Amino acid sequence: MRADRLVSLVLLLRRHGRLSATALARELEVSTRTVLRDIEALSAAGVPVYAERGRHGGFALLPGFRTELTGLNHDEALALLVAGSRRGAQAFGLGSALASAMRKVVDALPESYRATAAGAAERLLIDPETDLLSRRVVAEEVPDAVVAAVRRAVFAGHKLRIHYAAAGQAARWRTVDPIGLVTVREQGYLLAAKAGEDRTYRLSRIVAAEELPEPAQRPDRVDLDRAWQERGTRFRAGGDQVSALVRVNPARREELVRTAVAVLAEDTDADGLLRLEVTFQDRRHAEWALWQLATGAEALAPPWLRAALHDRAAAIAARYVTPS
Incomplete structure (x- = not known):
């Protein structure tokens, strides 16, 4: 419990810059005396916590101090963010990055935790490839080069040129403004706009993709969950229902x-x-x-x-x- 609290204390100081003992006690749900003891323990362990006196004083970390996993690259960090769904990482072409990131996470664990964590992991199985009736879950195959180009354009905010084969049609090139990526039941989708109109493309139907240097015409922020629901509503309302x-x-x-x-x-x-x-x-x-x-x-x-x-x-x- 104390180890968790010490980590939380460091993260609070990282996030807020400076906090009083009273504010830290409130956030951690402990007494101010406990906070002061924890500060002493961190200082003894080499964490550069210093105190500033006065009306606006408090505790802070020395500028530039960070606690991080060494060697974690951009794709590995991104893979960890979508690791709540292992298949989500696969759908977005981040499967190998996730495996690499998890190896670094294990390597960063204290020696005493590694065996315990490994043993616990053996007791958990998430999203197996078959259900109890041995029905195999079939994930769509998307070439790594395609999903990587799509992902780069989405994150960079650049226009994207895709060679897309709509259902029952021959593939043709089109230029779109990428908005975000969604995965649903093993299927990946690109949410985009084309000439100002909303478009949704299945990743498995993108034959080739090319990130363009021009900036995409899209809002700075997006609520993907809401956008997906709105598109689903329009889809259900149209067609030959x-x-x-x-x-x-x-x-x-x-x-x-x-x-x-x-x-x-x-x-x-x-x-x-x-x-x-x-x-x-x-x-x-x-x-x-x-x-x-x-x-x-x-x-x-x-x-x-x-x-x-x-x-x-x-x-x-x-x-x-x-x-x-």
Whole structure:
């Protein structure tokens, strides 16, 4: 506990420059006497903490003092920031940087902590490549050169030229203003603007990329979470979306809701089944989603959806008729 508090004390002084014993005690939730003892301990350990007396006095670190991991480069530091999702680091082309950064972190640990940390790490598994049913999580493959060029343009605020193959179309070159990168369920996306209009590009469909020297036309700050939600709302509102009226077993409701674009209405029938009006991206999506639920759901409308599911079930039944 005290070691953690000493580290926190140093970080507070690093961040604020100078703090009184009272302010430090408040931040650390200890007494001022404890703060004074901690200051003495830091000084004895060689940390250059000095006191300034007077009305605006307090404790501060000598200018230029830093506590840092030696040799940590830009990509390694960036990888640590996205290390909350190991797959996120992979999606942004930072997998090798993350591995290198973690080796340096381990090397910077006190000798007494290394064995303990290694043993604890063996007890944790985050985001395995398969689930309990042995279904493999397939991540999209993006060439390192492509994602590196995209990443550089995003961070530098430069225009980006990409050779992009939209779904069902041949690849063509386009110049965009990159805004940020997003990863969702193993898929990476570039949020950008083109001629002032919002655009979203899947990283796996970028065949080649080139960072340009011209500055990108974009705001200085961005709320990526909000931008992603707004684009998702516009996406769901457009295209060839279809609505369906579905009766579903309550036990299968979450499966239906999870795959649908939106739930427009919901009610409970007298027999306990749920009646939902839901929206799907298109006809193919609607048929696929309800087929996954088998007898756990029934499409009541539109008629073409009932007919499509009937025809598919009839074809499967015919295939498995016992030979005479």
